[in-house]
Amino acid sequence: MKTRLFIVDDHYLVIEGIRSLLQQEEDIEWMGHASNGESCLAFLEKDEPEVILMDISMPGMSGIELCKEVKKRYPGIRILGLSTFNQRSFVEKMIESGANGYVLKNASKEELLKAIQAAKAFKSYLSFEAVEALRNHTEKEVPILTRREKEVLEQIAEGMTNQEIGEKLFISSTTVDTHRKNLMMKFEAKNVAALIHLASKAGMI
């Protein structure tokens, strides 16, 4: 019995590459692909795959949000996280959101096939690096920010003062200051300069 596979990734070359890679596999049926969460959900209304390969970082709805949504609507579908990031926080979030496994983009074809087969059998599979990421607490992780913290961070990066941010977001400047404090705690930054530097390196602004 063939495994009905669907893929969601915003990088066309990755999709086409994996498609081409799996085309020669007898036991995989390629159902199609989507380049964002919205079109993935639209596809699922018409047809239901067994396994979805899902990129984490996508424009619009993130893989984590999409994973939650898909699992809520279609609990039978197995989801494999697919990403370039081997950061603990990402792997963790994805598993928490209901993913059955996690494969890094630097995994081998064999590893990918193993993960797909495991997912089909309702088992879980984490690629080696993903397991390492979960084990390795020492590795510097990208902090997970709340909606408000992200908004405040963006405004700080634009050069706005607490007062200006407060006016813009309709909150008190002291509240902005609290968010700022929390941001610096999360990033373990000494001051704004370090905060913006770290956030920028992490690709969050």
Place this chain on the structure above:
Amino acid sequence: MKTRLFIVDDHYLVIEGIRSLLQQEEDIEWMGHASNGESCLAFLEKDEPEVILMDISMPGMSGIELCKEVKKRYPGIRILGLSTFNQRSFVEKMIESGANGYVLKNASKEELLKAIQAAKAFKSYLSFEAVEALRNHTEKEVPILTRREKEVLEQIAEGMTNQEIGEKLFISSTTVDTHRKNLMMKFEAKNVAALIHLASKAGMI
């Protein structure tokens, strides 16, 4: 005549995917791949491809450094930047480092082939998004910094205060403050946060 192609990327699935995609192409000869800058340079000592597809973000030596090095040692080799980032700074840095083109990972197979053919003919090719990235921010000019200003900027980004920077560079904290003022003037930044943000986007830290 076949195009002798080599690829450098730390994501195995991307390599295998692109290999699989291009295998059916008549006019491309797959020479091999490397997962980092060092092994790429080692390969080039033995054999010389015509075109190298090169990822920008890699562990160890970055694509930008590798590009410079390859162009220095083997000026005849054409290099195509390959990345998920459509940020101006990356595209620009890569071109400055001698790359003949830039293709995003969400490009189509046709676009990739076009870029490879252009590179083979010593022409340049930028994928649509890369051109957009270059066009969108052309107005913003990156300020030219002095040696000292760069040093101070780096220290500021690390979270050091004027006093700490002064001690480290054996100058007065007031001098550091002057450099800071000049940096903010050059970047037209309102405060450190904006300064670090702009400098980071410009790829200067």
Place this chain on the structure above:
DNA sequence: TATAAAATCCTGTTTTTACAGGATATCAGG
């Protein structure tokens, strides 16, 4: 060798941030 650019240093004042140490309301998940 002029001259411009760079690097150094200073005294103030005002504004903003950093840090400490709270409190309250809401809402989702176990």
Place this chain on the structure above:
DNA sequence: CCTGATATCCTGTAAAAACAGGATTTTATA
């Protein structure tokens, strides 16, 4: 229903940065 996370708000003090407006020395180069 309780707990934890989120978001909101507050008072204070100390430290740092931002701003203004200087000056001197060094260094590269036209």
